[in-house]
Amino acid sequence: MQRRLRVMSSPPGLLRQKSSLGVGAQLLIRVGLLLFLLAFIVLVHWIERDSFRDNLDGEMSFADIIYFTMISATTTGYGDIVPVTERARLFDALIVTPVRIFLLLILAGTAYTFVIKRSWNKWVMKRLQERLNGHTIVAGFGNSGSEAVGELIQRGFDPRRIVVLDQDEKALERAEALGCAVMQADATRDATMESVQVTQARSVIISAGRDDTSILICLTARHLAPHVPISVVVRAGDNEFPAKAAGATTVINPVSFSGLLLAGSTEGAGIADYMADLASASGRVRLHEREIEAFEVGKSLKDAAVGMGLRVLRNGESIGWWEGGAAELVAGDRIIEIIPDHLFPRIPRI
Incomplete structure (x- = not known):
């Protein structure tokens, strides 16, 4: 079942507008x-x-x-x-x-x-x-951004290691209530990304609500932090390539993913449920990607995986568990595996 982040409702505040006076x-x-x-x-x-x-x-x-x-x-x-x-x-x-x-x-x-x-x-x-190191930066706390933060917290990620950037004060109040560090700023600016120590971040999640803004934020983050993983949400399929070109490590299209679930459901309700189970922290199993340890070099994907090995990522190439390249792992390989929830590694809190 798809998990949704729930925020406590509160009475409407006073109608106000930011002063134009300096x-x-x-x-x-x-x-x-x-x-x-x-x-x-x-x-x-x-x-x-x-x-x-x-x-x-x-x-x-x-x-x-x-x-x-x-x-x-x-x-x-x-x-x-x-x-x-x-x-x-x-x-x-x-x-x-x-x-x-x-x-x-x-x-x-x-x-x-x-x-x-x-x-x-x-x-x-x-x-x-001074404390920001190994943190996750979330640019945009709309529907997708809040879902991502809620999922991270559900998976055991310390909310104090999540930094939310948004220009909507109400959105920041919701993020702050979850324990996240927040900043009301324009994430497309270098000064904003530098102030949240993007070079020291564990990852960056971008969901600005507009594809052009999300891609511009990705460009800003990428030129400041060349090696930090960046995930970007785009709504239009033809913006997936520009997002990749801007430096996104992963591009997520919610419409395409919804289509996959819908198509899977036509083959049986169990397929769609299992896909949602894999993607959610509340499911019985989880998808996990990691770099192999030194002692796992030379082993097969089947023997190295904690749960069920699915894929080997090697030099930009994806190798399936049934292919010959998965028979012997080499240094630097990353593997994707399915792990039961009780064996899933928990992120330590600070």
Whole structure:
């Protein structure tokens, strides 16, 4: 049976849109708001200057007004200048005190947004990058990408060793809930692939939703990491060759695979079920590809296979179990075998 990744449903969030204002513009708006509020308090204090008493010299100059405004807007004051009328005291209690709290919130929020949060995120990202080695990069967390991640986790792959790249924040939230590392970025850019240590990756899975985007991501990953296995999903059959030319190790066409299952089902329901069984982590048997060990050199495919040997991959050539080349394995051979689920090698967690 085909396994599907299930994500817990959640109530709809707030309707929002990414701000078109840059960091500098947002900072200027906050500074402008602070200055406007301070200017308003200074104006009222200056108009009502006769309602205040300076215990130092008894006179309220404009400098005294600015000083009192800044002190009262940021602290509770020192008592050297005090409001003496009821109207001035009410203004300070009902207007200046809420403004003081608001100013502190703006200052704290600005410091967190532009300094603390950025510094923290950079530190966390650096720590994650240092740990990235032997990981799997998944570019695109749509239907196929999420299915692939779910299957990897079901097979025992540590989700902390899966990095999901997508520009959809909702998709990244689902991936993060599974324990994956996520990055909201354009996977077609070199800087993005370099930041997730593509050269140290165990494999790359690409399912961007559009064939042209997937092929461009494949080109980016391949020129940065010439030896990393790359699997690409394409929807159109005539895009399989461009994907191969872009450097894809494996090209998957879901439509073609569905056709294989449908065609197999006409010969009997058991064929389609067995094919799905082989492809799923929840099945009784698994397909497994591996490079042979040194002690297996010279053995036949039948003797070397843990389960049932099907094929030998040698120098780009596929050799069936019934062909003469499978009678004696050589160094560098890879074999494809069917293994019972309980014997399938589990990927160690970090």
